[in-house]
Amino acid sequence: MTAATLDATVIQSPLKRALRRLARRRGALVGLAIVLVFVVLAIGADVFSPYDPTATDWMAVRKGPSAAHWFGTDEIGRDVLSRVIHGARASLMAGLISVCLALGLGIPIGMIAGYAGGFVDGLLMRLTDAMLACPFLILAIALAAFLGPSLANAMIAIGLSATPIFIRLTRAQVQAVKVEDFVEAARAVGNPPWRIALRHILPNIVPALMVQGTLTIAAAIIAEASLSFLGLGQQPPAPSWGSMLNTAKNFLTQAPWMAVWPGISIFLVVLSFNLVGDGLRDALDPRHRG
């Protein structure tokens, strides 16, 4: 290594180093590109959709893919492509909002548990264990059932079901960081606990939370599609990939294309988030330095 490259390596911040490592992972870049395409489609759904996703056309019921309808039409003549594009909005929103909710609840609770320790930690961990004992989807179904079927309630249900993972992760990270010398030093100069937690501990646990957050978005998108498939998420006629598949399973012999496109969309988005999550983990984990 020459002096110049050594200097360049030394002065790079951890974030820049992580970004450089992420940029070397082709899988993660492809994933990121696909996610961006879906984000753009979701934001500009009204512009990109060739038809109104809820407009019915009784002259075009269950028509196969054609120049007029690239992905075909559904059982009441709605354009499948337009519904897939608008469905991206529901799926991505559900993924992002439910993970934000899980992070919003999980980080403070995990930090309190990890920082306080003792009885508070024990109590919070038993509660977290209790939530983790209820399998993710079953808890989400039960919550959605009691809250009532709607996209907003599905997001709340998924967010609450995903919260214990973030509580556990944050607690473990805080416990590891709080014994570091720089935290001891911050405590020694008289910083109050809230300031130590927010200014010194939180920035150091962000990478692990980012990786888990990205992977949880993928799980949340599948969970939203699952709840919508069961009729507990997005309600008709608003489009959602899960509810489109639920309808499509009744027309498999007459209109198989109805089942193909929403499924491929879920697969692509989930795969992309998994690729980005795996890439981020490799880039942020020193053991995976490449």
Added chain:
Amino acid sequence: MLRFLVRRFAVMVPTVIFVSMIIFGLQQLLPGDPATALAGEERDPEVIAHIRAKYHLDDPVPMRYLRWVGGVVQGDFGESIRIQQPVSQLILEKLPVTVELALLSMLVALLIGIPMGILSAVKNGKVADYAANAVALWGLSTPNFWLGIMLILLFSVELGWLPASGYVPPSEDLWGNLKAMIMPAFVLGNAIAAVMMRHTRAAMLQVLSSDYIRTARAKGLVERVVIFKHGFRNAAVPVITLGALEFGQLLSGAVLTEQVFSIPGFGKLIVDAVFNRDYAVVQGVVLCTATAYLMLNLLADIAYVLVNPRLRA
């Protein structure tokens, strides 16, 4: 070992109590008056009064919780409003179907995941490794209800080889049962196979770089013996415990698979209960699943200690 078991039970008891509190608390999420919600759309004042008296809805919440838990401890999960049957009886009827599906799915997961994980580790960095990782990523990213629909389209609608839905008890027709269960078991086992593959690969990579493997090779042992007898036997320990934990997840995944293939199991019971607003059934199923999951966790821990002599001390 005894001390370990006592300690594990001591942690499990408060967890089960908290689980019951969470599940009971779900009822408090019902918007408005629970009696009105349970009465359905008619909202007959007499029915509402009857429900209020029957479920002691005028009592304070802690009293109602204690009454509910008292019943659960004695095996009384309440009564299904729609079917007018005890919830425990419904659970006992449906559970064997889901357990059969979960066992078959686990078999599929083991048969796909473990060989793929071993192959991937042995061929680390080669084409076979990349292919196995791609298959695992595919398994983790495919929604199982969509995979189910696609398999129905191919094997039932197009080829006509397998039934699209339904369930035949194995006691009636074993071959018919297997034909009906093969697609759901593959769909449900697919994602677990991916998880198994990743864990087997990681464990094998760690084991294969150990000194005793190098020694085994230096002794001139056949590669097959090195990989399976010395390598996999040690790598299998974490995979076994993972299998027990994933079995709990299968109960959750079964909800959608049973819905797609119209299998009258545990999952279909909870979904039907949700739409019938049969809240006692929802609470009963969630409580049973959570308890089963905790028991599997405990069994996994015990298995881990049993197969790992270093942890017994």
